[in-house]
Amino acid sequence: xxxxxxxxxxxxxxxxxxxxxxxxxxxxxxxxxxxxxxxxxxxxxxxxxxxxxxxxxxxxxxxxxxxxxxxxxxxxxxxxxxxxxxxxxxxxxxxxxxxxxxxxxxxxxxxxxxxxxxxxxxxxxxxxxxxxxxxxxxxxxxxxxxxxxxxxxxxxxxxxxxxxxxxxxxxxxxxxxxxxxxxxxxxxxxxxxxxxxxxxxxxxxxxxxxxxxxxxxxxxxxxxxxxxxxxxxxxxxxxxxxxxxxxxxxxxxxxxxxxxxxxxxxxxxxxxxxxxxxxxxxxxxxxxxxxxxxxxxxxxxxxxxxxxx
Amino acid sequence: xxxxxxxxxxxxxxxxxxxxxxxxxxxxxxxxxxxxxxxxxxxxxxxxxxxxxxxxxxxxxxxxxxxxxxxxxxxxxxxxxxxxxxxxxxxxxxxxxxxxxxxxxxxxxxxxxxxxxxxxxxxxxxxxxxxxxxxxxxxxxxxxxxxxxxxxxxxxxxxxxxxxxxxxxxxxxxxxxxxxxxxxxxxxxxxxxxxxxxxxxxxxxxxxxxxxxxxxxxxxxxxxxxxxxxxxxxxxxxxxxxxxxxxxxxxxxxxxxxxxxxxxxxxxxxxxxxxxxxxxxxxxxx
Numbered sequence: 124x125x126x127x128x129x130x131x132x133x134x135x136x137x138x139x140x141x142x143x144x145x146x147x148x149x150x151x152x153x154x155x156x157x158x159x160x161x162x163x164x165x166x167x168x169x170x171x172x173x174x175x176x177x178x179x180x181x182x183x184x185x186x187x188x189x190x191x192x193x194x195x196x197x198x199x200x201x202x203x204x205x206x207x208x209x210x211x212x213x214x215x216x217x218x219x220x221x222x223x224x225x226x227x228x229x230x231x232x233x234x235x236x237x238x239x240x241x242x243x244x245x246x247x248x249x250x251x252x253x254x255x256x257x258x259x260x261x262x263x264x265x266x267x268x269x270x271x272x273x274x275x276x277x278x279x280x281x282x283x284x285x286x287x288x289x290x291x292x293x294x295x296x297x298x299x300x301x302x303x304x305x306x307x308x309x310x311x312x313x314x315x316x317x318x319x320x321x322x323x324x325x326x327x328x329x330x331x332x333x334x335x336x337x338x339x340x341x342x343x344x345x346x347x348x349x350x351x352x353x354x355x356x357x358x359x360x361x362x363x364x365x366x367x368x369x370x371x372x373x374x375x376x377x378x379x380x381x382x383x384x385x386x387x388x389x390x391x392x393x394x395x396x397x398x399x400x401x402x403x404x405x406x407x408x409x410x411x412x413x414x415x416x417x418x419x420x421x422x423x424x425x426x427x428x429x430x431x432x
Numbered sequence: 433x434x435x436x437x438x439x440x441x442x443x444x445x446x447x448x449x450x451x452x453x454x455x456x457x458x459x460x461x462x463x464x465x466x467x468x469x470x471x472x473x474x475x476x477x478x479x480x481x482x483x484x485x486x487x488x489x490x491x492x493x494x495x496x497x498x499x500x501x502x503x504x505x506x507x508x509x510x511x512x513x514x515x516x517x518x519x520x521x522x523x524x525x526x527x528x529x530x531x532x533x534x535x536x537x538x539x540x541x542x543x544x545x546x547x548x549x550x551x552x553x554x555x556x557x558x559x560x561x562x563x564x565x566x567x568x569x570x571x572x573x574x575x576x577x578x579x580x581x582x583x584x585x586x587x588x589x590x591x592x593x594x595x596x597x598x599x600x601x602x603x604x605x606x607x608x609x610x611x612x613x614x615x616x617x618x619x620x621x622x623x624x625x626x627x628x629x630x631x632x633x634x635x636x637x638x639x640x641x642x643x644x645x646x647x648x649x650x651x652x653x654x655x656x657x658x659x660x661x662x663x664x665x666x667x668x669x670x671x672x673x674x675x676x677x678x679x680x681x682x683x684x685x686x687x688x689x690x691x692x693x694x695x696x697x698x699x700x701x702x703x704x705x706x707x708x709x710x711x712x713x714x715x716x717x718x
Contacts, residue, residue, distance in 0.1 A: 235525065304562035308624075310523055312575040312631065313552030322577070323564060 170413060177407030186407060191359065191389065195400030200408050202359045203389035206275070207344060207415070209363060209378060210385055213279025214286065214343050219336045222287050226294025226332075231320055250288035257285045258352025266353055273354040275363060276379040281349045286339035293335020297328040330430035337423035341416050347387040359384045386412040470496040470635060470665040471517070471542075474532045478509075478516055481526025486512040488689040489531070494635065496536075499657060499666040501680035501697065503673055505712065509689040510669045511559075514637050517667060518554040519547035535634065552579065555633030559640045561620035563612035563627070568604050571612045571623055575631035590630050597663075598626035599656050618649025622656060629664070636660070638668040642675065654679050673713055677701050685709045 180186045180196075189199030229246075233239045261281035265271045301324055309319040325332075363381030384392075386408060393405035471494040478487035486509045494500055502510040512521075519542070521527040532541045535553070542550045555575075563571045572591045573581075581587065591608065595601040600622045604615070612623055621641055628636055638657070642650040657679045660666060670676050676683050677697060684694040685706075693700060693709040704710040 302562075304558060304560055305564065307520060307523070307558060308562040308564065309574075309578075311518060311520065311551055311556040311558070312578055312627070313548055314578045315548050318578050322574075327565060 170410070173406045173409045173413070177403055177405075177410050180404050180407035181410060186404075187411075191392075195393075195396070195398050195404050198393070198401070198404050200386065200389060200411060202362060203384050203386045203408065204411065204415075205362050206359075206383040207385040209275050209383065210278045210282065210350075211340060211344055213276060213379065214282040215336075215340055217279060218283035218286050218290055218339065218343075221283070222290025222336070222339070223294050223332055225287070226291045227298065227320065227325075229291070230295045230298045231316070231324070246288050246291050250292060253348075254285055254346055255348040255352060257281055258349030260284070261349060261353050272380065273356070273382060274380045275383045277353055278350055278355060278383065278385070279379075281353060282343040282346060285346060285349060286343050289339040289342065290336050293338065294328075294332050297331025297335065298324060300331065301327050330427045333426050334423045337419055337426075341419040341423075344416055344419065345387055345412065347391055350385060350388055351391070355388050356382055356384050386415070468496045469493045469536050471536060472532075472534045474534070476513070476516060476531035476533060477529070478512060478521070479528040480512075480521075481524055486689050487516065490686075490689075490691040491531075492684055492691055492694045494665060494667060495682055496665050497662055498681040499661045499668060499679055500682040500684065501676035502667065502669045502684050502686060503671070503676050503712075504686035504692075506671065508686045510686050511639055512689075513686065514639055514667060514669050515556075517542070517550075517635060517637050518556050519543075519550045520556065522547045552631070553633060554635045554637060555628035555631060556637040557621070557624050557628050557639065557641050560644050561617055561624055563615075563620050563623050565611065565613055567609045568612050568615070568623060569608040571627050572630050574627055579631065594626040594630040595623075597629050597660070598622045599652065599659070600626055616649070618645050618652055621645060621649070621653055625653070625656060629660075633664070635665045635667060638666060640669050640671060643671065650675075673701075685712060687712070 174181070185197075186199045187204070188201055189197065190202055191200075192198040225246075229239060229243065233242075258281060261277060261284070265277045265280055266273060271277050305323055305327060306319060309323045314322065359382060363378035363383060390405050390408045390412065393401045393408065472492075473494070474491050476487055476490045477485065479485050488509075490513060502513060504510050515521055516529065517533060521529075529543045531543070533543055534541050542554070564574060566574075569591055570577075572594050573587045576587060576590060592601060592605075595604060600619060603619065604623075612620065615623065621644075625636075625638075625641070641657075642653050645653065654675065657666060657668065661679075661681065668676075668680065680697045682694065683697040683700045685692045685700065685704075685708075687708060693704060693706045695705070700709065701713055704713060
């Protein structure tokens with residue numbers, strides 16, 4: 124008489140089961156490769172197309188050192204890239220410390236009650252709010268109510284609002300991913316909450332936190348809608364005052380109140396021009412903007428890689 | 433059979449007392465002049481945040497500079513009991529204690545002390561080796577840094593001393609500044625013991641310290657615990673009865689959050705007073 128398990132086993136065809144599993148593997152792997160290929164080809168094609176079209180301007184050193192102009196072949200991106208760097212500087216200084224602090228507080232210090240639940244849901248939802256809504260908020264609040272004007276500072280503030288949720292969420296995620304053993308090890312030695320955080324949790328979560336901050340910033344660098352809404356200029360033939368000077372007190376914050384333009388706005392302005400040659404300029408600016416974003420992402424990857432070693 | 437031979441010595445010393453259930457005859461242990469009490473647990477009850485009662489009216493002494501083992505089936509509350517000693521439960525919301533764990537000689541109830549102060553006095557080694565992702569050296573001095581000690585020469589001295597006590601010095605003295613996570617699991621656990629010893633704890637808690645280790649690493653850690661007895665008061669949770677018999681001087685058997693029997697290890701294993709203890713140690717149950 125066969126035992127029960129023998130009865131079960133005799134009903135299983137191991138060879139066909141293994142064949143079936145193997146063919147599933149092959150189907151899934153090839154599907155994956157196709158999808159990956161489509162994604163990469165699209166990106167590369169887009170980038171190459173821009174690079175080829177923009178090549179005449181990209182290879183001209185004057186492109187990077189001259190102001191915009193009515194004549195497409197004289198137009199440069201000096202005010203745009205300087206503006207982008209200044210706006211990003213403001214955004215980083217405001218959003219990164221604020222976002223990290225908020226994330227740390229919510230994850231480590233805040234007591235878990237309905238209020239923190241509401242805040243948590245809200246923060247996650249804010250990450251999905253269309254960016255133009257932030258632009259309208261900034262227009263109403265900063266530009267009109269506070270009368271701050273269309274300045275570098277306002278642009279930095281609105282982009283900070285836009286990327287705060289991203290930084291908060293990624294900070295919380297990377298702190299949550301620290302195993303509780305590490306936490307218990309620190310507390311077990313008599314560390315208080317601040318010591319545990321500062322000496323063990325934050326260093327361990329640092330790669331994740333920094334990556335989140337950079338991902339946020341690289342989203343901000345390409346944002347156009349909120350900047351247009353607050354009224355950034357697309358034709359600007361001067362640079363904001365330099366933050367450092369030779370005279371006392373050497374550091375000036377005048378640039379914060381200066382009018383400005385940024386790379387995406389500059390592109391947008393050029394694309395809407397009738398002259399065909401401006402398309403070349405716009406394509407070249409696009410390449411520079413993509414390279415700027417890629418460089419930031421590369422920095423994030425490098426930091427993660429170094430931290431893992 | 434280390435535990436046996438150690439016990440034999442005790443008998444020859446003439447210090448052996450008649451077998452008693454300590455939970456019922458607590459005072460007996462205070463009368464023993466050669467085994468002062470380091471801590472005394474009285475009517476300890478503990479509830480988790482969800483309201484489950486995990487410890488039910490446990491009373492027992494912790495004899496100074498001896499190894500006390502907690503045994504019992506899974507879920508009997510032995511780890512929970514251990515973690516009351518350094519208030520580890522306080523990291524999670526809603527927990528509740530009642531009763532006392534008095535530390536001697538000060539006779540302070542640690543349930544009423546600041547948990548951070550308790551953890552500075554009572555060290556702990558966890559089930560899974562959990563070194564910090566830093567160098568070996570930084571791991572050993574972690575507790576000292578937390579206490580604000582920065583004098584390099586003192587730190588160096590304590591590192592050598594603690595690693596020697598943890599029988600790790602010879603293996604790592606040439607690579608003190610390499611990452612602790614590059615060590616083997618057994619070395620990591622001994623590093624965690626060194627880290628706990630560096631701050632000279634009044635009591636050292638070990639929560640199944642060998643359950644994640646291979647047999648050779650386990651033997652080394654057991655060896656180490658045997659060496660520590662006499663210097664440090666150790667409370668160890670183990671699911672391995674042979675291990676309890678090998679390394680401990682006193683054993684407590686817990687079941688469903690209650691202390692069933694507490695005695696000298698040899699007495700508990702050779703002549704248990706309770707039927708349930710006997711069932712458990714003979715493998716009829718659990």
